[in-house]
Each structure stands twice: as structure tokens, then as C-alpha cells.
Amino acid sequence: MLYLQLLINGIQTGAMYALIAAGFSLIFGMTRVFHAAHGATFTLAGFVFYECYSLLQWGLLPALLAAAIASGLFGVLLNRWVYVVIQRHEGSFFTVFAASFGAAIVVENLVAIVFGKGLVTVSSDWSRSVEMIPGLFVAPMALVAVVVAVVCFAVLHYVFTHTNLGVALRALGENPTLVDVYGLNQKTLAKYAFLIGSVLVVPAAVLTAMTSGISASMGHHIMMISIAATIVGGVGSLRGAAMAGLLFGLAENLCLAFVQPQWSEAVTFVILFLFIVFRPGGFYGRAIVS
Amino acid sequence: MLAYIQNIIVLFSINAILALTLNFIMGYAGIFSLAHAIFFGVGAYTAAYMALNVTDSLLICMLAAMVVSALLSVVLALPALRVRGEYFVAASLGLQIIGVTIFSEWKSVTGGLGGMIGIPPPVLFGYTFSSTGQFVGLSLAVLLGVLVILALLVRGSFGRSLMAIRDSESAAQAYGKYVNAVKTLSVAVSAGLAALAGGLYAFYMSFVNVEAFTLNMSILLMAMVIIGGTGTLLGPIVGAAIVMALPAALTYLPFIPSSELGTIQQIIYGLAMVILMMFRPGGLVGGRGKEKSA
Numbered sequence: 001m002l003y004l005q006l007l008i009n010g011i012q013t014g015a016m017y018a019l020i021a022a023g024f025s026l027i028f029g030m031t032r033v034f035h036a037a038h039g040a041t042f043t044l045a046g047f048v049f050y051e052c053y054s055l056l057q058w059g060l061l062p063a064l065l066a067a068a069i070a071s072g073l074f075g076v077l078l079n080r081w082v083y084v085v086i087q088r089h090e091g092s093f094f095t096v097f098a099a100s101f102g103a104a105i106v107v108e109n110l111v112a113i114v115f116g117k118g119l120v121t122v123s124s125d126w127s128r129s130v131e132m133i134p135g136l137f138v139a140p141m142a143l144v145a146v147v148v149a150v151v152c153f154a155v156l157h158y159v160f161t162h163t164n165l166g167v168a169l170r171a172l173g174e175n176p177t178l179v180d181v182y183g184l185n186q187k188t189l190a191k192y193a194f195l196i197g198s199v200l201v202v203p204a205a206v207l208t209a210m211t212s213g214i215s216a217s218m219g220h221h222i223m224m225i226s227i228a229a230t231i232v233g234g235v236g237s238l239r240g241a242a243m244a245g246l247l248f249g250l251a252e253n254l255c256l257a258f259v260q261p262q263w264s265e266a267v268t269f270v271i272l273f274l275f276i277v278f279r280p281g282g283f284y285g286r287a288i289v290s
Numbered sequence: 291m292l293a294y295i296q297n298i299i300v301l302f303s304i305n306a307i308l309a310l311t312l313n314f315i316m317g318y319a320g321i322f323s324l325a326h327a328i329f330f331g332v333g334a335y336t337a338a339y340m341a342l343n344v345t346d347s348l349l350i351c352m353l354a355a356m357v358v359s360a361l362l363s364v365v366l367a368l369p370a371l372r373v374r375g376e377y378f379v380a381a382s383l384g385l386q387i388i389g390v391t392i393f394s395e396w397k398s399v400t401g402g403l404g405g406m407i408g409i410p411p412p413v414l415f416g417y418t419f420s421s422t423g424q425f426v427g428l429s430l431a432v433l434l435g436v437l438v439i440l441a442l443l444v445r446g447s448f449g450r451s452l453m454a455i456r457d458s459e460s461a462a463q464a465y466g467k468y469v470n471a472v473k474t475l476s477v478a479v480s481a482g483l484a485a486l487a488g489g490l491y492a493f494y495m496s497f498v499n500v501e502a503f504t505l506n507m508s509i510l511l512m513a514m515v516i517i518g519g520t521g522t523l524l525g526p527i528v529g530a531a532i533v534m535a536l537p538a539a540l541t542y543l544p545f546i547p548s549s550e551l552g553t554i555q556q557i558i559y560g561l562a563m564v565i566l567m568m569f570r571p572g573g574l575v576g577g578r579g580k581e582k583s584a
Contacts, residue, residue, distance in 0.1 A: 102563025269384030
């Protein structure tokens with residue numbers, strides 16, 4: 001029964017990680033920007049939702065909208081005001097990474113000043129666990145999480161295979177110069193990649209806030225999960241990132257049956273190490289060995 | 291007041307050693323490690339363990355710290371040999387997290403969250419270092435030693451091989467450089483010398499626990515290197531001085547509540563990183579238009 005419980009928790013966490021990792025993978029795969037501030041987007045979305053829903057009592061939809069606008073704006077503006085400026089004169093991986101990391105530190109600490117360093121939870125009727133069968137506790141939120149993740153991925157899949165924007169974005173990831181040749185604008189496309197990628201964290205942030213709660217320092221963990229999942233899944237592969245996110249969610253929870261909780265983060269990175277050493281290309285896709 | 295300044299000098303030396311060694315792999319070898327605090331920690335724990343259980347000789351403790359840390363760094367170098375850049379950042383992040391978990395959970399050796407207390411003052415050739423004043427001399431001497439070693443390495447053929455690999459791995463290989471050996475060695479040197487700082491820290495504080503070796507410390511070290519300037523010898527020292535002077539300077543600003551000091555400090559580092567990367571990617575000391583490939 002313990003395993004079943006952990007499995008269900010794992011799927012719930014995994015669905016969240018999959019969404020977050022897909023956002024990061026999308027941005028990194030399409031624009032080659034190592035967006036370390038992705039974790040900060042998550043924190044921002046979660047706290048904006050908390051402010052609008054719990055404190056200002058705006059209701060669910062307006063609060064969701066506010067969180068989406070905040071995270072989308074954050075991603076797009078960070079790209080426009082920081083990454084683009086850097087790429088104008090050199091844009092090596094390291095410079096962009098350092099700037100992004102700096103931005104993440106700023107956001108995390110600003111959130112800590114405004115909302116405090118503690119954990120905040122948005123309570124709702126759906127986050128209360130009910131006993132499904134003796135010994136198995138499941139919150140309706142777990143189902144919501146899975147449904148939301150599946151819907152998001154279905155929409156993403158449609159966008160990337162059936163719309164001009166999606167096809168152009170994939171082209172940007174494959175060969176940026178060729179995108180120029182075909183008369184498309186790289187900068188506009190990059191903007192959309194940041195917009196979509198950043199908004200993708202909103203459902204994950206909101207659902208996390210409603211189940212386990214969010215805190216200002218969570219951004220680092222989210223950033224690590226998304227980087228790790230992107231690598232394990234294979235750079236540039238949304239499907240891979242989603243699968244790897246699910247894998248990490250499951251691993252993080254299932255390992256609780258064998259080791260103490262403080263080791264669960266270490267388990268994630270053991271998986272990452274094994275992948276880097278034995279299969280640097282990830283599930284799908286290719287390794288960047290420059 | 292004298293004790294205060296002496297304390298600052300010792301801590302500055304320790305941080306400067308760490309920043310210098312981090313810069314050695316970041317600036318010269320192009321390996322971006324977010325796990326430098328782990329080698330600092332391994333050095334500190336090894337030195338403390340030796341001092342408590344085996345001998346209080348400074349030389350032996352420091353040597354043990356360097357050897358253990360350098361050996362461990364090969365574990366870190368293993369993924370680094372296969373991949374570069376973004377992959378390595380993730381791998382080192384992972385090492386940092388696993389390292390902190392081990393530091394706080396391996397209770398029989400590291401003392402868990404409580405740490406190790408009562409580390410005896412070190413003895414060098416019959417001379418005992420116990421007062422802060424004596425530590426000022428010791429730490430400055432070590433800092434100078436590390437600086438000289440790194441300067442020699444960077445100026446020599448080893449440093450040129452490193453920079454060649456940083457700029458183009460395949461070109462370096464085509465010229466007959468043993469890319470993997472040079473990379474592994476550079477990581478080992480960096481980790482070994484960082485362990486010296488760890489040993490100094492353990493003896494100076496006569497107390498170690500996991501607090502000093504967390505991800506925040508790694509980030510702080512990275513900030514020192516970036517703000518000062520990667521790929522220069524002076525940069526990390528300047529960076530360490532600035533990053534260390536900031537908290538002291540902030541306490542003179544009356545309008546900042548003392549409870550928010552740490553947060554404000556981090557915001558300033560973060561902003562400094564963003565702004566420097568935008569307008570002066572070479573750091574304060576480095577040149578403006580310095581091209582670096584990654």
C-alpha cells in the first residue's frame with residue numbers, strides 16, 4: 001500500500017515537474033538561452049497567484065490570469081532587456097548563464113522580502129486528501145494535476161506540429177540561420193518561445209501552491225529539476241523533458257520507501273550523473289559535445 | 291577594532307583562495323563549477339577530522355585535506371570529460387546537493403548538523419597557531435602561496451594548454467594536447483588548493499558545520515569570480531574583497547532593517563551579476579570586449 005501511495009504522489013509530482021521541465025527545455029532548445037531564471041518564474045507565478053487568490057480574493061480565474069501575465073512578462077522582458085543585450089556583443093553560454101542566475105537571485109530575494117521566507121499554502125477544498133481505499137490517501141488535486149498536465153501537453157503537441165508558429169519555433173531550434181533565410185524573424189520567434197515556456201510553469205506553480213505549498217527559496221530546486229530533466233530527456237526534445245520530469249517525480253517519491261527523505265534530492269542527481277556518464281544524449285535527441 | 295580587522299583579513303584570505311581556485315577552472319579551463327563549496331568543505335572536514343583524531347600537525351592535516359579533495363574532484367571531472375558547458379553546470383549542481391546531504395547525514399565522521407567542535411590549534415615545526423594575529427600571517431602566507439602556484443601554472447605551458455582547450459577543444463586535440471588529462475589535472479589542482487582554504491577555515495574557527503558549505507557559498511564564490519573578472523589573477527581577489535566589504539558597508543546604511551541585510555546583500559550580488567554581464571562581461575578587472583567561448 002505504501003508503494004501505491006508513493007506511486008500516486010510520484011505521478012502527481014512528476015506531472016508538475018514535466019510541465020516545468022518542458023518550459024525550460026522549450027526555451028533552451030529553441031533559443032539556446034540557458035534560462036537559469038526559470039525557477040524564479042515558477043516562484044513568481046506561485047506568489048502572484050497566492051497574492052491574488054488568497055490575499056486579494058479575486059477568485060480562481062482572474063488569479064490564474066494574473067499569474068500567467070506575471071510569469072509571461074517576466075520571461076519575455078528578461079529576454080528582451082537582458083539576454084538580447086548580452087547576445088548583441090558576445091552571448092557565450094557562460095555570460096548568459098551568469099546573468100540569468102543573477103536575475104534568479106534577485107527575484108528570489110525580492111519575493112522573500114515581500115512575502116517572507118516561510119512556506120505559504122493556498123488552501124482549497126480539493127487539496128484535502130480523502131481515503132480512497134484503507135490506507136491510501138489521495139487528494140482530488142492529484143487528478144487535477146494529471147489532467148492539467150495532459151491537456152497542456154496535448155495543446156503543446158498541437159501547436160508544435162500543426163501551426164506555423166510551432167513549426168517555425170522548431171526550425172529555430174534546428175537551424176537559426178535558415179530561419180533568417182526563410183524571412184522569419186529570430187527575435188520575434190524567441191519572444192514566443194519565452195512566452196510559452198514561462199507560462200507553462202503557471203499550472204505547476206499554482207498546483208504546487210495548493211498542495212505542498214511554495215516558498216521563496218524553492219526556485220533553486222525547480223531550476224535544478226528543470227535543468228536535470230532537460231539533459232536526461234535530451235536537449236530540444238519536449239517529449240523527453242516531460243518524460244524525464246515524470247521520472248524525477250516518481251524517483252523522488254518512490255525512493256522514500258528505501259531511504260530517508262533528506263536523500264530524495266540526491267537520488268535525482270544520481271540519476272542525472274548516470275545519464276551524463278553513460279548516455280549524455282538523454283532519452284531522445286543529441287548531446288551537445290562542443 | 292584590531293581583532294575585527296584581523297578577523298576580516300583571515301576570512302578575506304580564505305575567500306580569496308577559494309575565488310582564485312574557482313577562477314582557475316572557470317576562467318582558464320572553461321569548466322563552470324557550482325560545487326566549489328564542496329571542496330572547501332571536504333578540505334575543512336578532512337583537516338578537522340585529522341586534527342581531532344590523528345595529529346595536530348598543520349602540514350599533515352593540510353596535506354591530507356588536499357589529497358582527499360583532489361581525489362574526490364576526479365569524480366567531478368568524470369562527467370566533465372564527456373561534456374561541457376551546460377551539462378557540467380547541472381552535474382556540479384548535483385554534486386553540491388549530494389555533498390551537502392552527505393555532510394549533514396554522515397554523522398560518525400562529520401558530526402551531522404551539529405558539526406565538529408573543539409578543533410585544536412595547528413602546530414607547524416613546534417610553533418602553535420592559536421591567536422588571530424598568528425592566523426593573519428598564516429592565511430596571508432597561504433594566499434600568497436596559492437597565488438604564486440596558480441600564476442606559475444597559468445603562465446607556463448600547462449596554462450596555455452588549458453586556455454587552448456577552453457577556446458577550442460578540437461583544435462587543442464589536433465595539436466596533440468591530452469585534453470582529458472589536462473582537464474582532470476586542472477580540476478584536481480583547483481580542488482586541492484581549495485581544500486587549503488578549508489583547512490585554514492577549520493583551524494581558524496576551531497569549528498566546522500555544514501552551514502558554511504551550502505549552495506549559497508558556491509554562488510557567492512561564483513559571484514566573486516564574475517564580479518572581479520574571470521580569466522585574470524587579480525580579478526578574483528578584487529571580487530572577494532568587494533563581496534566581503536559589502537555586508538560591512540551595508541550595516542552603515544541606517545534605513546535597512548538588520549533582519550533583511552542578508553536578503554538585500556544577495557539582491558545586490560544578483561543585480562551586479564546581471565549588469566556586469568550586460569555591459570562588462572569580462573568583470574571589473576577583465577577587459578571589456580574579451581571574447582570567451584564556451
